């Protein structure tokens with residue numbers, strides 16, 4: 001009996017100390033306070049159970065008190081374990097334990113095991129061993145909890161509607177996302193760009209926006225998301241959107257973010273800040289193009305794969321050597337170059353994924369930015385402004401009416417105009 005109590009008390013003390021250290025470095029203060037209270041109650045109950053039999057109080061009363069003390073103590077222990085699980089899973093996996101998603105709950109409920117896990121992860125964090133992807137998860141949990149703009153816009157995403165449009169053999173989706181209106185209707189002419197403050201420069205960003213530094217970039221939570229989660233990754237320097245000198249970084253970033261698709265909007269085909277170099281990233285499973293690529297028939301020429309009958313040109317370079325991918329991408333650039341590209345690179349969108357030890361680089365050549373429907377008057381007007389996400393199979397419609405009426409014919413027409421076939 002003595003050993004059991006010793007074990008429980010030691011575990012509790014350990015739990016409290018873990019909690020104390022988590023509190024110092026994280027946001028979970030409220031959970032930490034609750035944890036202190038239940039741990040204290042559990043300790044008191046155990047003490048009552050231990051001490052009461054040695055007192056002169058009536059033995060029946062002692063029995064009843066002991067019974068309840070054990071019940072309350074056990075309940076408190078369980079509760080404390082759940083709270084620890086909550087803090088742990090939020091801090092480390094950014095999941096809510098209510099989701100039962102990470103499957104670690106059972107492990108954590110067996111207290112010492114759970115505590116060992118927490119200790120391991122805290123040491124990792126302390127030694128700076130958290131990967132970029134793990135840091136990104138933690139930043140998301142923090143920003144969507146504490147930054148009202150991000151919290152509101154990510155919460156609103158759960159109401160965003162997604163309608164499939166059957167294109168015969170594959171599906172294109174239309175998403176009704178009013179929050180994207182600013183981006184969809186962004187003016188990117190030189191006069192407008194030079195008249196506004198650059199929203200990607202650090203000095204003009206909202207004070208609440210946190211960053212994870214990586215090479216010469218800042219990894220940020222995109223406060224106007226298309227998907228949950230959605231990252232914007234601007235260069236630290238204010239310099240134009242041109243991929244050439246950043247291409248190797250795109251490949252390296254895809255390695256750092258394994259389940260993410262890192263993408264690039266060319267300055268004249270989707271980037272709403274063409275004056276400030278940036279990537280974006282969303283989770284791979286959100287991108288219909290990636291699922292289609294794995295499922296649909298492909299043809300291959302000169303080491304470049306192509307999805308057949310896909311209504312828009314999608315080329316894919318696969319490889320395990322950076323130099324090899326750079327060389328094949330360079331060859332594609334030459335083919336895409338048009339006389340009108342004097343000051344700029346060829347119009348294109350890029351999507352990069354790192355999978356099974358190799359890269360997949362999707363190159364999406366573009367003929368124009370916006371289809372004629374964008375500037376049409378009256379009923380023919382469609383407010384859709386194709387960037388990478390649209391080319392990947394999700395049409396973002398900020399207006400409800402476009403969401404309601406966009407047809408397969410419209411999608412075909414839009415792709416036909418904005419895609420460039422090699």
Ligand SMILES: [Zn+2]
Pocket residue numbers: 198199200201237238239275276
């Ligand atoms: Zn800037």
